[in-house]
Amino acid sequence: MSSIRVTVWNEFRHEKIDEKVRAVYPDGIHTAIASFLKGNFDVKTATLDEPEHGLTDEVLANTDVLIWWGHMAHGDVKDEIVDRVYARVMEGMGLIVLHSAHFSKIFRKLMGSTCNLKWREIGEKERIYVIEPGHPIAKGLPEYFEVPHAEMYGERFDIPAPDTQVFLSWFQGGELFRSGCCYHRGAGKVFYFRPGHETYKVFYQKEIQTVITNAVRWAAPVAGPTVTFGHRPEPIEDVTPYEDKSA
C-alpha cells in the first residue's frame, strides 16, 4: 500500500435531505469514494458540517491529496477554509475536483476564471476518450469508455487551457467537454474530472474508480525543492551596484 494520505471531502447535504440521493449513496458520496481508495491509500473523510468543515490545519497538514465534491452548498464553504486549502495546494498538496465542484470556491480561485459551463440532466450517454495515452492518469483504461447515464456538461467550459488534457467527453445530446484536465498551481497539482453525479451511479463504475485512483498518484506531492520568495539583497554573482549620477 502506498503511503499517500488522501482526504475525501463532501458537502454531505443532499444525501441527508433527498431520498433519491440517499438511495444511491446511503453513507454519502465521500464514503463511496473512500471505499474504493482504501485498498491503495491511507484514506480519511471530511464534510461541510463538521467544525472547520473537517479541514483543520492539522487535517490539511496530514493530507497529501484532497478530493473535493460539492454541488449545492458551495456558498456555505467559509472563505477562511478555502484560503487554507489554497495555501496547502501552493505548498504542494494535490487536489482532485469532481464534477459539480467545478463551481466550488477553491477550484474557481485556483483557475482564475469563471469555470462556468452548459448543463442538462436527462441521463444521456457520455463517452470518455483518452486523448493522452502516455499520461499516468490513463493507466489501465481502454481507448474510451462509457458512462451510461450522465448529467451533460458542455463547452465552452470557462477554464484556462489545461497543462495536459487527458480526457474529452462526447455526449449523446450533441455536446462535448474537456473532462480530464491537469494543472500545476504553486507546488501543487490539480486534476479536474467531469463525471460524477449524486443520483447516477457513476462512482460505482470501475473505470471511474481507476481514473480517480490514478489521479491520486499523479497529484501526490513529489518532495521537490522548498521554494523561497522575497528579498535577495546579495547577488549570487559579483555585481557592482549602480548609482544614478544624473539624479
Added chain:
Amino acid sequence: MSSIRVTVWNEFRHEKIDEKVRAVYPDGIHTAIASFLKGNFDVKTATLDEPEHGLTDEVLANTDVLIWWGHMAHGDVKDEIVDRVYARVMEGMGLIVLHSAHFSKIFRKLMGSTCNLKWREIGEKERIYVIEPGHPIAKGLPEYFEVPHAEMYGERFDIPAPDTQVFLSWFQGGELFRSGCCYHRGAGKVFYFRPGHETYKVFYQKEIQTVITNAVRWAAPVAGPTVTFGHRPEPIEDVTPYEDKSA
C-alpha cells in the same frame, strides 16, 4: 491609427511622495506609457485616487486593453473594482500587467497562484531573450536586448505555466526569469511583462515600448463568439430521457 481603445492605469502614489520617482516620471508612469502609445491607439489614463479608481463601468465598457501598473498600494485597490476588471477580462478585454503589478490583486486573481518571486534592487543588467520568434509580441525586436539597470526578479516565479512564453530574462547577479507570459482567461487575454521600475528609465526605452505596443495589439478583443452558459434542458440531438426504474 488602430481603433483599439487603451486605458493605462497607475497607482500614481510614489510619483507624488518621492522626488526621485518624480524626477524620472514627472507626470506619472501612466502618462509616460500613454505617450508612446498615443500615435497608435485611442489612449486614456486612470489612477488609484480617482473616484472608483478611474475604472467606472463606463470606462471599462469602453476599454479594449487595460494596462496595469502598481507596486506600493496593491492593498488599496477595492475588491469591488478588482471584480469589475476581472468580469471585463472574462468578457474579452485584454490586460497587460507590468513589472511589480505581478502582486496586484487582479493578476493574482486571474492566475490562481501566489505570483510570488525573488527580487533585488542594485541596478544590475537584464538581458531579455525572445524565445518564440514567431509570436506577434516579438515583432520588430532583435534576438535579445538589454535593460542596462533593472530591478532583478528571479525564479521560482509562482505562476501557472504560460500558454506561450515569449521572453526570458537573464540577470547579471545570477538569476533568470520568465519575463513575457501570455495567458487566455475567459474570453480575454493577459500578458505579463517583467521590465519596468519607478526610478530606472525602463519605459523610455525603445524595445520596451515596442513590446507593450505589440502586446496591446495581441491582447485586443477578437470579436469571437458570445459565450453562453447555464441550463440547456433541450438536447441538440434527439435523446430519450432516462428514468431510473430501480429507484
Added chain:
Amino acid sequence: MSSIRVTVWNEFRHEKIDEKVRAVYPDGIHTAIASFLKGNFDVKTATLDEPEHGLTDEVLANTDVLIWWGHMAHGDVKDEIVDRVYARVMEGMGLIVLHSAHFSKIFRKLMGSTCNLKWREIGEKERIYVIEPGHPIAKGLPEYFEVPHAEMYGERFDIPAPDTQVFLSWFQGGELFRSGCCYHRGAGKVFYFRPGHETYKVFYQKEIQTVITNAVRWAAPVAGPTVTFGHRPEPIEDVTPYEDKSA
C-alpha cells in the same frame, strides 16, 4: 486588402479522375479555396503535377502562408520539396493543413508523430465547438456550427498537444476530435483544420471560409527577430575561460 501572400496547394488528382469529385470542385479544391480568399489576400495556387509541384524556391520565397490539401497522393510528393517547405516554415512561413493532409509528409515532419486517426465516410453530422473564444481564429464565429455531412475523424489523433486548441468536433456516430490545432514550429506557425472533403461541399460553407481566412491572418509571419545559430566563441559578459589543471 491585406498584403499577405497566400499559396493554395492541391494534389489536384482526384478531381481529374473521379466525376463525383469534379462535380463538386470542377476547377479543383485549390481554386475553390483561392476564390473565397481572393477578396482579402494576394492569392496564387500550385499543384502536384506542375514542375517542382509548383513550389519552386521563388514561389516559396514569395509565400507568406501556404495552404495544403492532399489525400490520395501524399507519397508522390518529393522529399526534396517537403524539405524546402519545411525550411520555409522554420524561417517563418505560415502553414495551414486541411483535413486529409493530416497524413501529408510535411505535416508529419513538423509534428514529430504519426498523425494517425480513426475515420469513417457515411456523411454524418459534425458539430464544431469554439473552445478558445478569445483566439483570433475564432473571430466572427458562433459558439458552434455544424457541417451537415462530413467524413468522421476520431480520437486518438496522434499529434503533440497543440499550443492552442481552438476547436473540438462532435460527430453523430459517437466520436470526437481535436479539429483546430495551433502550433509554433521554428519561426513559423502551423494550423491544422479538420473539416474538408473532396465530395462534401465543406469549402463552400461560410463558417469554414471564415476559419481559413482567420487562420491565414494568424499564421502570417510577424517580422520577429532574425534568429541566428551556431558557435559564439566570445561570451557577452566577461568570463575567464576554464582550464582543467587535473587533466
Added chain:
Amino acid sequence: MSSIRVTVWNEFRHEKIDEKVRAVYPDGIHTAIASFLKGNFDVKTATLDEPEHGLTDEVLANTDVLIWWGHMAHGDVKDEIVDRVYARVMEGMGLIVLHSAHFSKIFRKLMGSTCNLKWREIGEKERIYVIEPGHPIAKGLPEYFEVPHAEMYGERFDIPAPDTQVFLSWFQGGELFRSGCCYHRGAGKVFYFRPGHETYKVFYQKEIQTVITNAVRWAAPVAGPTVTFGHRPEPIEDVTPYEDKSA
C-alpha cells in the same frame, strides 16, 4: 528496485580517439550513466559501432526507457534504426535526450523543428533553476544548483514549446536556455536535458544523476490504452448514411 528496463545508448567514438575524453570517461559515457542508474533500474547499454547500433528489435522491445548520448557522429546513425526507435516511442517507450544529442536524428524527428541553438566551450558556470517544483523530475533537488564548468547552450533553442518546462539554465557568459523539457509524442514521453559534456565531469555530479534518475521514472511507459487507428466503417451510435441525391 524498480522493474523499469533502461538502455543507455552512446556513440562511444570520442572516448576512443581523444585522450582527454577517455581520461574523464574511461569506459565511455554510457558506462558512467549506467553506473549510477544500476541501483534503481534494470540497466543495459548499447553503442553506435555494435551491429544495428546495439538497437535490435529485441533490445528495443525490452527497453522501457532509452537514454541517448551523441555529439560527433549523428550522421552515422542509420535512418532505419532511427525509424525503429521512433516507432517504439510512438508505442510508449520513454526517451531521454542528453546535451549534444539535441542534434541527433531521433530528437529532431520527434520535435519537428531544427533543434538548433547557440554554443560556446570556455568552461563557464551554469546555474540550473527548477521552474516547476511540483513536477516529479524535480524530486529531491534544491531550488537551483550549479554546474561549475559547462559548455554553454543559448537561446533561441529551436524546439516546439515543451509540454512542461522543468528547468531553465543561466550562464555566466550572458545566455540562458530551456534546459529541462518534457514532451508527449505518440504514447511515449521524451525528456531533453541540457547538461552533459564529454570532458567536463557533469555526469559524476549528484544533482545531474538525480535528474536523470527521476526522468527515467517519469518517462517509463504507463500501461495506458492500446491505441488503434484506421477505418471504422460502423459508427458507435446509430446513423443513417447520407446519400447525395443532387449528384
